Structure formats: structure tokens, C-alpha cells
Amino acid sequence: MESERLIAGRYRLRHVLGRGSMGTVWAAHDEVLRRDVAVKEILRPSGTPDDEAEVLRERTLREARSAAALAHPNLVTLYDVVQADGDPYVVMELVPSSSLAEVVRQRGPLTDVQGAVVADAVAAALEAAHRAGITHRDVKPGNVLVADDGRVKLTDFGIARNVAEATLTSRGITLGTPAFIAPEVAAGGAVSFAADQWSLGATLFAAMTGQQPYEGANVLQTINQVVHGDVPSASACGALEPVVAGLMVKEPGERMTLAQVRRSVRSLLPEPGTDVFPASSPTRPVVEIVRPAPVKPPIAPDTPLAADPGPLPFPVARREPATHELTRRPGPAVLVALSAAVLFAIGGASGFALTRTMAGAPLLPPPTPTAATLPAITETPSLLPTTASAAAANGEQGAEFTIDVGPDWTSFLEQRGNNGLGPSTVVHLVAPNGWYEVTVQRFPDYYERNRIDDYLRLVRSRWAEGQYFGEALEPTDALPPGGPEPGVQYSYRTVERATELARGTVPPGPDLRRSRYSRVLPRGNDLWVVEVVVPTEQEETGRSRLFDTIAPTFRVNG
Numbered sequence: 293m294e295s296e297r298l299i300a301g302r303y304r305l306r307h308v309l310g311r312g313s314m315g316t317v318w319a320a321h322d323e324v325l326r327r328d329v330a331v332k333e334i335l336r337p338s339g340t341p342d343d344e345a346e347v348l349r350e351r352t353l354r355e356a357r358s359a360a361a362l363a364h365p366n367l368v369t370l371y372d373v374v375q376a377d378g379d380p381y382v383v384m385e386l387v388p389s390s391s392l393a394e395v396v397r398q399r400g401p402l403t404d405v406q407g408a409v410v411a412d413a414v415a416a417a418l419e420a421a422h423r424a425g426i427t428h429r430d431v432k433p434g435n436v437l438v439a440d441d442g443r444v445k446l447t448d449f450g451i452a453r454n455v456a457e458a459t460l461t462s463r464g465i466t467l468g469t470p471a472f473i474a475p476e477v478a479a480g481g482a483v484s485f486a487a488d489q490w491s492l493g494a495t496l497f498a499a500m501t502g503q504q505p506y507e508g509a510n511v512l513q514t515i516n517q518v519v520h521g522d523v524p525s526a527s528a529c530g531a532l533e534p535v536v537a538g539l540m541v542k543e544p545g546e547r548m549t550l551a552q553v554r555r556s557v558r559s560l561l562p563e564p565g566t567d568v569f570p571a572s573s574p575t576r577p578v579v580e581i582v583r584p585a586p587v588k589p590p591i592a593p594d595t596p597l598a599a600d601p602g603p604l605p606f607p608v609a610r611r612e613p614a615t616h617e618l619t620r621r622p623g624p625a626v627l628v629a630l631s632a633a634v635l636f637a638i639g640g641a642s643g644f645a646l647t648r649t650m651a652g653a654p655l656l657p658p659p660t661p662t663a664a665t666l667p668a669i670t671e672t673p674s675l676l677p678t679t680a681s682a683a684a685a686n687g688e689q690g691a692e693f694t695i696d697v698g699p700d701w702t703s704f705l706e707q708r709g710n711n712g713l714g715p716s717t718v719v720h721l722v723a724p725n726g727w728y729e730v731t732v733q734r735f736p737d738y739y740e741r742n743r744i745d746d747y748l749r750l751v752r753s754r755w756a757e758g759q760y761f762g763e764a765l766e767p768t769d770a771l772p773p774g775g776p777e778p779g780v781q782y783s784y785r786t787v788e789r790a791t792e793l794a795r796g797t798v799p800p801g802p803d804l805r806r807s808r809y810s811r812v813l814p815r816g817n818d819l820w821v822v823e824v825v826v827p828t829e830q831e832e833t834g835r836s837r838l839f840d841t842i843a844p845t846f847r848v849n850g
Contacts, residue, residue, distance in 0.1 A: 298323075299320075299331065299374060299376050299381055300372075300374035300375075300376060300381070302322055302323050302324040303320045303321070303322055303323070303329065303331055303372075303374070303381070303383060304320055304321050304323055305318040305319075305320045305331060306318065306319045306320055306321060307319050309330065316332075316333045317330060317331070317332050317333070318330065318331045318332075318333060319386060320383075320386075322371075322383070328386045329371060329383050329384065329385070329386050330383070330384045330385065330386040330387075331381055331382070331383050331384075332381065332382040332383075332384065333379070333381055334379060334380050334381070334382075356370060356373045356380075356382055360373075361424045361425075361426065362420055362421055362424055362426065363420070364416065364417055364420035365443070365445075366413045366414065366416050366417035366420075366443075366444060366445055366446060367417045367420060367421070367445060367446055367447075368384055368385050368387060368437070368445050368446070368447045369384065369385040370382065370383070370384050370385075371383045371384060371385065387437055387439050387443075387445055387447075388439060388440045389437040389438055389439040389440060389445070390437070390438055391433060391434050391435070391436065391437060391438070392410065392433040392434070392436035392437070392438055392495070392499055393432075393433035393434045393436075393498075395438050395569065396433060396498065396499055396502055398575075399573060399575050399576065400502055400575045400576030400577055400578065401499065401500050401501055401502040401576050401577075401578065401579055402499045402500055402576075403530075403576070404530045404531035404532065404560055405560055405561075405562055405568060406499075406568050406569065407496060407499060407500050407529075407530065407531070407532045407557075407560075408531070408532065408557035408560035408561055409444060409561065409562070409568050410436060410438075410444055410495075410496065410499060411492070411496055411532060411535055411553055411554075411557045412553075412554050412557050412558075412561060413443075413444035413445070413446075414431065414436055414444065414446050414492055414495070415492065415550040415551075415553040415554050416550075416554065417445070417446035418431070418446070418485075418488050418489075418492065418550055419550045419551070421488075422485045422488070422550070427483055427484070427485055427487060427488055428446070428488050428491075429477075429483060429487065429488070430448060430472075430491070431446070431472065431488055431491035431492050431495055432471075432472040432491065432494075432495055432498075433495055433498050433499060434448075435447055435448040436495065438569055442566075442567055442568055442569055470506070470514040470515050470518065471494065471498075471504040471505060471506045471507070471514055471518075472491045472494040472495060472498075472504075472505075473487075473490075473491065473515070473518060474486070474487035474490035474491060474544070475490070475518050475519050475542050476542075476544055478515050478518050478519050478702070478704070479519045479702060479703070480680075480702075480703040480704065480705060484544060486544035486545065486547050487544070489539050489544075489547045489548065489549070489550065490539060490540060490541075490544075490547060492539055492550075492553070493535070493536050493537075493538070493539025493540040493547075493548075494506075494539075494540060496529065496532055496535065496536050496539070497524065497526065497529060497536050497540065500528070500529040500530055500532055500536070500579070501528050501529060501578065501579040501581050502576075502577075502578035502579060503578060503579070503581055505524050505540070506518050506521070506524070507583070512720075512722045512726040512729065513725070513726035515702060515704065515722070516702055516722065516724050516725075516726055517584075519702050520700070520702075520724055521584050522584035522585075523540050523541070523542060523584070524540075524581065524582070524583055524584060525581070525582050526540065527582070528579045528580065528581045528582075531560055532557070534556060535548065535553055535556050535557060538552070538553075538556075539553065674698060674699065675696040675697060675698060675699075675841065675842065675845075676696060676697070676698075676699045677694050677695070677696050677845070678694065678695060678696065678697050678701070678703075678721065679692060679693070679694045679849065680692070680693060680695075680703060680719045680721075680732070681693075681719075682717040682718070682719050682732060682733070682734035682820075683717060684707070684715060684716075684717050684734075684736055690816070690818065690848070690850060691717070691734060691736070692848070692849040692850060693719075693732060693734075693820070693846065693847065693848050693849060694845075694846070694847055694849055695721070695730065695732060695822070695842065695845050695846045695847075696841075696842055696845035697721045697730055697842060698723055698724075700724055701721045701722055701723055701724070701730075702721070702722050702724070703719055703720065703721050703722075704719075704720040704722070705717065705718070705719060705720075706718040706719075706720065708733075710735075710750060711750060711753065713735065713738075713742055713746055713747065713750055714735060714736075714737070714738065714741075714742070715735075715736075716733050716734060716735045716736075717733070717734050717736075718731055718732070718733045718734075719731065719732045719733075727826070727827055728824075728825070728826055728834070728838060729824070729825040730822070730823070730824050730825075730838075730842055731821075731822075731823045731825070732820065732821070732822055732846065733820065733821040733823070734818055734819070734820050734821075735747075735818060735819040735820075735821075736817075736818050737817050737818065738814075738817065738818055738819035739775065739776050739814065739817045739818075739819070740817070742819070743777065744777060744779075744780050744812050744814070744819070747812060747819065747821070748780075748782075748812075751784075755786055758787070759786055759787045759788070760784060760785075760786055761784070761785055761786075761787075762783070762784055762785045763782060763783070763784040764782060764783050764784070765780065765781075765782050766781045766782055766783070767781075768780055768781050771811065771813065774813065774814060774815045774816070775813070775814020775815055775816060775817075775818075775819075776814055776817075777814055778814075779811060779812055779813045779814060780810075780811075780812040781809075781810065781811050781812075782810055782812075783807065783808065783809045783810065783835075784807075784808055784810075785805065785806065785807050785808070785828055785831075786805070786806050786808065787803050787804070787805050788803060788804040788805075788806070805827065805828035805829070806825050806826065806827060806828060807825070807826055807827070807828045807831035807834060807835070808823055808824070808825050809823065809824045809834075809835055809839040809843070810822065810823040810824075811823075811843050811846070813846075815848050820846075820848065822842075822843050822846045824838050824839040824842055824843065826838060826839075
């Protein structure tokens with residue numbers, strides 16, 4: 293039986309604690325030391341080339357190195373790293389527990405004493421990590437464990453990084469969870485220890501109120517609230533108000549230190565041995581909070597609304613492509629999920645925009661827009677040159693580019709694995725309202741083994757039947773040459789099914805329809821893709837006023 297497997301001659305797998313798209317966490321028994329442990333099994337995704345599998349193994353070892361450098365009672369302890377049949381397994385302390393997110397979801401907001409215990413424990417854990425030169429990068433309620441015996445531990449250093457290490461290009465590397473990410477990180481700035489302090493403040497805000505500090509109709513709108521919006525008032529956080537307010541300060545250097553956090557809550561801590569989280573404690577109601585006004589797009593009040601383009605010019609149902617269309621080969625949908633494992637959430641996400649909010653709660657798409665609800669796309673949008681880097685690792689050359697976007701658009705960085713095409717880096721540039729997006733994707737050394745047709749097949753494979761349609765190839769005479777084959781300009785539409793995004797846990801909303809316009813541009817040995825995404829309800833004005841204006845401004849620097 294699979295559950296009776298013996299790993300490295302000593303770790304016998306007992307039962308599954310949680311599964312994710314990248315692996316499994318097992319409850320296991322160490323037959324040498326005769327103790328129960330947790331074993332994180334890293335699975336090699338089907339079809340992964342050897343080079344990408346090696347990157348995945350290196351990432352696992354990096355996580356292990358990060359965790360092994362830490363020893364603290366408020367951190368999950370790493371015991372061992374072993375390999376079986378070439379696959380890595382990480383052996384950790386087994387902590388029978390619930391996440392802080394689960395505790396709040398089941399029992400409501402924390403009391404002042406409970407909040408003080410969590411604040412002191414997580415601050416102490418982060419102090420130990422920072423002394424070792426490690427930032428956590430994803431402090432949130434789902435990564436704080438409340439053990440059955442009352443201990444509080446910080447877990448999941450899966451995206452933690454020693455400040456001296458280069459960023460790896462691998463599957464599932466993200467910069468954090470949208471509602472809890474620090475503003476400077478969300479805006480593409482440097483990650484420092486202060487980012488963990490902000491996330492601790494946001495975690496305490498959620499724990500004390502039962503609500504996230506930031507909310508948006510979709511992930512990108514949430515991020516824009518974090519970057520451009522005001523900090524929510526901490527007045528509903530009870531005795532922890534000064535701590536939350538001191539941590540959630542937009543200027544990193546002005547945030548309350550972790551030592552100050554611990555001093556501030558010391559008077560609230562209970563006597564040792566007190567059961568702070570009794571199973572019989574009454575459920576507390578969610579606290580009413582005052583949220584800042586949503587960030588509004590910079591549109592003049594007298595700007596006319598864009599005209600509704602009317603019904604789709606062709607049906608959504610599958611049909612045989614016309615001569616001007618590319619042959620469609622639809623593939624299975626890419627289902628991205630984060631495991632709700634008790635230990636170490638297993639990240640299988642392939643994009644920042646798919647990270648989950650509030651410890652893995654599902655993301656709903658925004659309501660289906662209409663011409664009356666969408667912001668207008670002005671006739672002459674205000675655009676400025678923006679320079680960014682699509683480097684896969686620190687110090688890489690030839691990855692800088694310039695493109696014209698709005699002066700207040702926010703940028704996010706994503707790394708993708710791409711099912712055999714090799715890794716790529718994606719820079720997302722998003723309008724403050726969250727509806728319009730420009731992505732610049734770079735595949736380094738793409739032409740060692742691939743062609744543009746391979747990329748087009750990859751795009752199709754990301755969507756299920758009925759979710760990808762209307763793919764149309766356009767004339768490319770105007771595209772500047774620059775690589776081994778001519779570039780391609782094409783468009784397609786997608787439908788994001790609300791029922792699938794909701795995953796059955798909340799009532800689903802309407803589907804989200806997007807029109808996507810792309811330029812696929814060989815440049816030397818690299819492949820670059822510039823894509824503009826707009827709501828289908830605005831596809832005509834989006835095409836003429838955004839894509840046709842922005843795409844020609846793209847250029848690779850150097």
C-alpha cells in the first residue's frame with residue numbers, strides 16, 4: 293500500500309495530511325528515533341523536463357536550508373532532507389494543530405489575550421528568522437499554527453529567501469498573499485525584513501477583526517488597494533490597536549520593530565500554562581470595521597463612457613477555424629490550488645494573480661461588467677515609458693525592456709514553469725481599477741529547442757474546452773524582425789468560470805470574459821510576448837486605444 297512506503301529506510305508514511313498540485317504532506321513515523329514526523333513529498337509534475345525537475349529539487353533544498361538555519365520554539369523544526377528515486381523529501385516536526393485562519397473562521401476574532409499570545413509568538417519567530425538573514429515573505433493567518441496544546445508556531449518558509457541568495461526561476465515562487473503583502477513588495481520594490489513586519493500587522497488585523505485588511509473585487513484590485521489605498525484603521529483591534537497601527541505603516545523604515553511588538557503585548561500575556569485557546573470557548577462575532585474609500589481610477593467626471601460593442605461577432609461554441617484562424621488544439625485546464633495542509637502549504641501556483649486570499653479562501657471574479665459599469669477608455673490615454681526587467685535571476689543580461697503604460701499602473705513579477713517549454717518571467721502591469729492589464733513575458737534561450745507554434749499550443753493548453761475561443765491570426769508585416777523566425781500578432785478570448793473559481797465553497801458569481809491581444813516577438817535567442825487584456829465588453833475600444841497604442845512602444849533595451 294502507498295501509505296506503508298518506507299522512505300530512506302526509516303520514515304514510514306502513515307496517512308495524508310494534505311495534498312497540493314506540487315506534492316503531498318504525510319503524517320509519518322521515524323522508525324529509528326521512534327517519533328511521529330511530517331514528511332513533505334515533492335512530486336515531479338507529469339511531463340516536466342529534467343532541467344525543470346532539477347530546478348524544483350534545488351528549490352526544495354533551498355527551503356530546507358532556510359528552515360534548517362532556524363531553531364526556535366515558535367518555528368516548525370526541520371529534521372532531515374532525504375531523496376528517494378531522485379525525488380526530495382523534507383522531514384519536519386509534526387504539530388497537531390489548526391491554522392490561525394481556521395481558528396478565526398470557526399470561533400470568530402481573537403480576544404485581547406489570544407491576540408497578544410499570537411503577536412508575541414510570531415514576532416519572536418520572525419526575530420529568529422531575521423537574525424539568520426531570512427525573510428519569510430508570506431506571513432498570514434494560514435501560516436500561523438495554533439497547536440492543540442496551545443503553542444503558536446510560524447510555518448511555511450516555502451517562499452522564504454536568504455537575502456544573500458539569488459531568486460530562483462521555478463514553479464510556484466510568489467511574493468506573498470495579496471491582502472497581507474507589504475505595499476513596497478506589491479509595487480515591485482525591494483523585499484526587506486520590514487515586509488514581514490507589515491504582514492504581521494495585517495495578520496493581527498485579520499485575527500482581531502475576522503476580516504481581511506484589504507478587499508477587492510479581484511486579486512489585482514486588492515493589490516492596487518494595498519499599493520495606492522489608505523491603511524485601514526486599527527481601531528477595531530482592541531488592545532492590539534497600537535501594535536497593528538504601528539506595524540501597518542506604508543514607509544518601511546517607520547514600522548514598529550519586532551522587539552517593540554513583544555514589549556507592547558507583554559502586559560497582556562497570561563501566566564505560563566494557561567489554556568488560551570480552549571475548545572469550549574464561545575464564538576465571537578466578526579468586528580465591524582471602517583474601510584478606506586476604494587481607490588478610484590483617474591478618470592475625469594465628464595469623460596463619456598465607451599460604447600457597448602454589442603454581441604460577440606462569433607459564437608462561443610467550438611467551430612472549425614476559418615482560413616485566417618490558427619488551428620486550435622484545446623488542452624486541459626490548469627487547475628491551480630494551494631494545499632490546506634497542516635504543515636507547509638505546498639505551492640503549485642503558476643502566477644501571482646492566482647494566489648489565494650485569507651489562507652487559501654477561493655477567489656471570485658468581479659461581476660460581469662457592462663458599458664455602464666466599466667471605466668471609460670479615453671481617446672488619448674495618458675501613457676509614459678516604463679522600464680522593467682524580466683530577468684530570471686539576479687545579474688542576468690538582456691532582460692530589461694521599456695513599454696508605455698499609465699503613470700500610476702502597478703507592476704508585479706511572476707515566474708512560470710510552462711510545461712516543458714522552459715521557465716519564463718512575466719511582468720504584469722495593471723491599471724489602478726484592476727480591469728486593464730499589460731503583460732510582458734520573456735522566455736530566455738527559447739530558440740535552443742522551441743518555435744512560436746510551441747508557445748501557441750502552451751497558451752491553448754491553459755484553458756478548458758469552452759473557455760478559450762476565437763483565436764485569430766493577424767497580418768504581421770508591421771512587426772519588426774529580430775530573431776530566427778517572424779513574429780506573430782494574434783487575439784483570442786477567454787471565459788473564467790465563476791463556478792470553478794468558487795470551488796463550491798461560496799455561491800458562484802457570473803463568469804468573467806476577457807479579450808486578449810498578443811504580439812509574439814523573437815528577439816535574438818529569446819522569445820518575448822506582449823499581451824494586453826481588456827474586458828470583452830470593451831474589446832473594440834480596448835484594441836484601438838490600448839493595444840494598438842501600447843504594443844508598438846515595446847522594445848528590448850541593450
